[in-house]
Amino acid sequence: MVNSYVIGLDFGSDSVRSVLVNASNGEVIGAKVHWYERWKEGKYCKPEQNQFRQHPLDHVDGMESTIRELVAACDVNSSAIKGICVDTTGSSPIPVNESGEALAMLPEFSQNPNAMMVLWKDHTAIAEAEEITQLAKTWGGEDYTRYVGGTYSSEWFWAKVLHIVRQDDAVKRQAYSWVEHCDYMTYLLTGGEKLNELKRSRCAAGHKAMWHESWGGLPSDTFLGQLDPYLVDLKKRLYTETYTADQAAGRLSSEWAQKLGLTEDTVVAVGTFDAHAGAIGAEVKEHTLVRVMGTSTCDIIVSSKEVVGKRTIHGICGQVDGAVIPGLIGLEAGQSAFGDVLAWFKNLLSWPLDHLATSKLSPQDIEELKEEILTQLSTQAEQTPIAESAPLALDWVNGRRTPDANQNLKAAIMNLSLGTQAPHVFRALVESICYGSKLIVDRFETEGVPIKEIVGIGGVAKKSTFIMQTLANVLNMPIKVAVSDQAPALGAAMYAAVAAGLYPNTESAIAAMGNGFEKTYHPQPELVKQYQNLYSNYQKLGGFVESSI
Numbered sequence: 001m002v003n004s005y006v007i008g009l010d011f012g013s014d015s016v017r018s019v020l021v022n023a024s025n026g027e028v029i030g031a032k033v034h035w036y037e038r039w040k041e042g043k044y045c046k047p048e049q050n051q052f053r054q055h056p057l058d059h060v061d062g063m064e065s066t067i068r069e070l071v072a073a074c075d076v077n078s079s080a081i082k083g084i085c086v087d088t089t090g091s092s093p094i095p096v097n098e099s100g101e102a103l104a105m106l107p108e109f110s111q112n113p114n115a116m117m118v119l120w121k122d123h124t125a126i127a128e129a130e131e132i133t134q135l136a137k138t139w140g141g142e143d144y145t146r147y148v149g150g151t152y153s154s155e156w157f158w159a160k161v162l163h164i165v166r167q168d169d170a171v172k173r174q175a176y177s178w179v180e181h182c183d184y185m186t187y188l189l190t191g192g193e194k195l196n197e198l199k200r201s202r203c204a205a206g207h208k209a210m211w212h213e214s215w216g217g218l219p220s221d222t223f224l225g226q227l228d229p230y231l232v233d234l235k236k237r238l239y240t241e242t243y244t245a246d247q248a249a250g251r252l253s254s255e256w257a258q259k260l261g262l263t264e265d266t267v268v269a270v271g272t273f274d275a276h277a278g279a280i281g282a283e284v285k286e287h288t289l290v291r292v293m294g295t296s297t298c299d300i301i302v303s304s305k306e307v308v309g310k311r312t313i314h315g316i317c318g319q320v321d322g323a324v325i326p327g328l329i330g331l332e333a334g335q336s337a338f339g340d341v342l343a344w345f346k347n348l349l350s351w352p353l354d355h356l357a358t359s360k361l362s363p364q365d366i367e368e369l370k371e372e373i374l375t376q377l378s379t380q381a382e383q384t385p386i387a388e389s390a391p392l393a394l395d396w397v398n399g400r401r402t403p404d405a406n407q408n409l410k411a412a413i414m415n416l417s418l419g420t421q422a423p424h425v426f427r428a429l430v431e432s433i434c435y436g437s438k439l440i441v442d443r444f445e446t447e448g449v450p451i452k453e454i455v456g457i458g459g460v461a462k463k464s465t466f467i468m469q470t471l472a473n474v475l476n477m478p479i480k481v482a483v484s485d486q487a488p489a490l491g492a493a494m495y496a497a498v499a500a501g502l503y504p505n506t507e508s509a510i511a512a513m514g515n516g517f518e519k520t521y522h523p524q525p526e527l528v529k530q531y532q533n534l535y536s537n538y539q540k541l542g543g544f545v546e547s548s549i
């Protein structure tokens, strides 16, 4: 164990990070980040249509450059690097050919967004998701949405596959199968040649593809056939078995060992999703709610099979045996937009900078000004008193992921007057994302999943004391912030350590490699009371908007 190292590779929405971690104590030796180049240019996306696609080349470039630079920069012998684990966003499926190559990597599909990775936040498949939910409730057989909260989401696997194949005949004909992003990167690293040998992620399959042991894996042919005969055929080239991320998927291929400066002995763990790896990196325990607070939120809890029993938790994104810690049920909920709500407002306010100031200010000045917007607004908003008459907002700029997925919903702001200033609206938006969080916490508790403590990770947890304090007040619960600013990558490294045989299980890797907590936000009693009243106004506004669409 002494002198053993592991790598965690975390593919986020905008960038990929690699961290090299000392397997004996969790010390982070080094980290490298790569921002996706094509994505940064806005290629292959149509935000106005909620189309968000990423070219797999962005991921391959990022994987190669970050790990190579990391290994070169750290004074660690490559033979001491025992394992790698990849986490990615999800559901982010990719169509692949028979040898498992992403269609977008082939010349004829290299510029076709339908042949690329469909990012989690792509909501082009709303109609297909509704079709799936509707059929699950009415076809007379098993309700396959039972373990994914009762509503199938447009962010998920089957809806996205259906949408693309109905749009694009060429992709439909050439896509031999579809793989989640975390499985694709793992397959590449291990030099996989036969798709049926790919060890698919339990986390991805269970949360996004309605895989469940009780019905023998994926939904039945009869069910899929009623959606589209294509899916029955596709299912033959998908999977029955799934694997948890503490297991080895294989070893690094000679091609990738060479590219990365590592050895072929390096174990590659089964892939997983960022939020679930983040929960591991944040030292999740039974009934700790780990909130990954970035562009969106993912809320993860683990609970024993005894506590969950036969219950299905209504309105969340799923309950999957082993999705986080093998042997425990991993429960996931989340908000489709969290930091993104504030990013939207920042972009709105930046319009004159982007369109009117370009002849007067340098691009660098413009960028610097834009960078200041959120911190300045936070400082000003913090000084604004909480008031019943203040603006009130809904956080649904990207629909509502949970509770009760509804991606058709849109945000709203009320109580605007001639006196309303940007910081007042900003404060309302911050409160709205905190109220959205409270809906989730309340749902877990009313469904019988108690929350003993809350841990925050992700960009917002680290960067915004204003949001974190407001959240503690709205939830009326203390929130601990993890030390690691790369918790998903650290969690992936912990999985890699278990897969490489350095620890017997995930719990012991967490105990030895956890980086601890840096800060706790405590609720402020006088503000808690005020927020209790305002929360009911948020619920009323939400109810009104939802019933009006």
Ligand SMILES: Nc1ncnc2c1ncn2[C@@H]1O[C@H](COP(=O)(O)OP(=O)(O)O)[C@@H](O)[C@H]1O
Pocket: 012, 013, 014, 293, 294, 295, 296, 338, 339, 340, 341, 342, 343, 374, 375, 378, 458, 459, 460, 463, 464, 467
């Ligand atoms: N000072 C700030 N106050 C509030 N939100 C912020 C601040 N700085 C960044 N954010 C938000 O953080 C989000 C990015 O979070 P991060 O965890 O880095 O990204 P990701 O979710 O892609 O992993 C963005 O949506 C941005 O709006």
Ligand SMILES: O=C(CO)[C@@H](O)[C@@H](O)COP(=O)(O)O
Pocket: 012, 013, 088, 089, 090, 091, 120, 207, 273, 274, 275, 292, 294, 295, 296, 297, 298, 332, 334
């Ligand atoms: O939905 C999941 C995981 O189930 C996430 O991958 C998705 O919300 C993206 O997370 P980020 O906002 O990129 O941290």
